[in-house]
Structures are given as structure tokens and as C-alpha cells.
Amino acid sequence: MADYKAIKGHHLQSISSDNATLVVGDVWYNTTLGKIRIAKLPAGTFATGGDLNTADYGRHGCGASQSAALVAGGGANPSTANSEEYDGSAWTEGNNLNQARTYGGSGGTQTAGIIFAGVFLNSGGSPSSPDVKQTTAETYNGTSWTEVADLSTARQNTTGCGTTTSALCFGGSTGSDVAVAESWNGTAWTEVGDLTTARRYLNGAGETATAALCIGGHPNRDITESFNGTSWTEVGDLNTGRHSGATATQGTNASTLITGGAYPTTVNTELWDGTSWTETTNPSISRNEHAGAGVQTDAIFMGGNTSPKAQTEVWTIAVAAANVTSS
Secondary structure (H helix, E strand, C coil), X not given: CCCHHHHHCCCCCEECCCCCCCCCCCEEEECCCCEEXXXXXXXXXXXXXXXXXXXXXXXXXXXXXXXXXXXXXXXXXXXXXXXXXXXXXCEEEXXXXXXXXXXXXXXXXXXXXXXXXXXXXXXXXXXXXXXXXXXXXXXXXXXXXXXXXXXXXXXXXXXXXXXXXXXXXXXXXXCCECCCEEEECXXXXXXXXXXXXXXXXXXXXXXXXXXEXXXXXXXXXXXXXXXXXXXXXXXXXXXXXXEXXXXXXXXXXXXXXXXXXXXXXXXXXXXXXXXXXXXXXXXXXXXXXXXXXXXXXXXXXXXCECCCECCEEEEECCCEEEECCCX
């Protein structure tokens, strides 16, 4: 059997304690314990957070953590422009969007957020008051929303990720499912490589427009695709296919979290490690069409359907050291 050096090209580090900074996948030998150790993610926990001021679904989440989140838009009778900020314990209403919308995409942080596409649902879409699919995009500076350049393709039931200077919108519906993806550089939107599978009610995660993850979609798809800035590649499937779930949107294409969705409505939660999905702790609330924000280890989920919800749940998981055992 080859030793570690022959396999990896260097010796296994020997130290008298566990690494001070734990990074998932790191391996070392703890001489005090006489054990090979590895940094891994154990089961995480959900906890109840403060309720939204406005119970709603189809909203758009921004934020890098559970203590600094932003949610805006949502609703169906009609769509709302409402915007709220979370400080780790309570939601506070802020300035409204310029364009009320539901089922769009979002990215960024509480003080530098972006929302794009979606649909203005006008009380059922009667002939005299039709629903309007959106090309509009808006950025948030911590105080107010500002309209920026429009997308090329008006769409609803879409998703996205990124920042106010590097965002991505992909998938959705123009009346039929689309695979179109558009990249935002802070000034303009540009069409980039299409998804391999057109779909709507999908989920996205990613810090930038060049490292994104597309997850699930209608009807209860388990497909996952990774984007490298040019093209999409199918990667590991979800254990539970779903649409209209919520992700830790500021995760990466190598590290994120999805929870809930319609299968029909589920509480199933899964962690992504860049290769595969692993089932983990479930929340107490079953919902779909909810919003999410944060990263894989520090996330927040709010609102949702089947009936409009105001509940918030926060997710926490910490990297821990564990013994390596033989199989």
C-alpha cells in the first residue's frame, strides 16, 4: 500500500495538537492523541430568528451572514416593493424597491445588494391588469435602491447570485422554460453560456458571476450545474429533487447549502462540498418559495409559502476536528 507521501507528494504533518485554523479537508497527525485527524463539517443546527414584518413568499435575499441580511419584494396580490434588514435578532423596514417584483434573482450583501428580473404580479393577472415580466435590475447601498441597466431577457421564476459588480442571472420562464444566462459587470448585462437544462423555479449560489452553482428546478429536478465564467457543467445531483427551495446565496460553487422547496413541500436540507450533496439537519418549518442568504456555515432563511410566512430560521455549523477511521 502506498504511503501518504507517495499519494499526495508530501508527508502528513505531525503536530502536538489540532490545527489552530480548521479548513474542511485538511488532514494531520496529532502526536498527543496518536491519531490521524481531519477537518470536517458535523451536523449543523437551525434556530428560530425574529419574524419578518411582512409575511410573504417569492422574496429576494441578500447578505453574507445571519446577522446582516436583506430581503425585498415578493407577494402576489399584488407584488410588493417592501424591503427589510436583519441585525441578528429583528427585522427593520427600510426603503422600498423602485419596482415591486416577485420570483426574481438576487445577490450581494446587506449594504451592497442587487435584485434583478422577476415579475410584477398584479392581483391575478387579469386582462385589464396583466402580470409584467421584468428586465429591470436594482442595487442597494445600505439606504436606498437605485435602478441600473436592464437585462436582455425579461423573465420570472429565475435565480442568480453574485455582487453589485459581478452578478449572474440564469434560467427562469419567459412563458416557456429558458436556459439563458446573463452576466453583470457593474455597468451592463451580457449573455454568456446557457444552462445545459432549461428550467424555472431553480436556485442559485455563488460569490461572483464566474463561480456559480445552479440547483434543482421545476418539476422537482435533482440536477446541479457549475459555472466557470464561460460554460455550465453538470455535477453531483441532489439527494432530493426539488424546486423553489432556498440557498445560502453567498456560498460558492464548492460550498453551499439548500433547504426546503416543493417535493411537495419539504424540510430536506443538504450540504454541497464541491463534489456531492450530503443530507444534514432539517429545519422545523416546511416551506417553499422562501428566501435565503449567507454562507454554508452561517445562513438565514425567511418567509415562504404554502400560506405566506413571516418566520425566520438561522443556520449555524462549525468546522470541527475528527479522527480518521478505517472503513
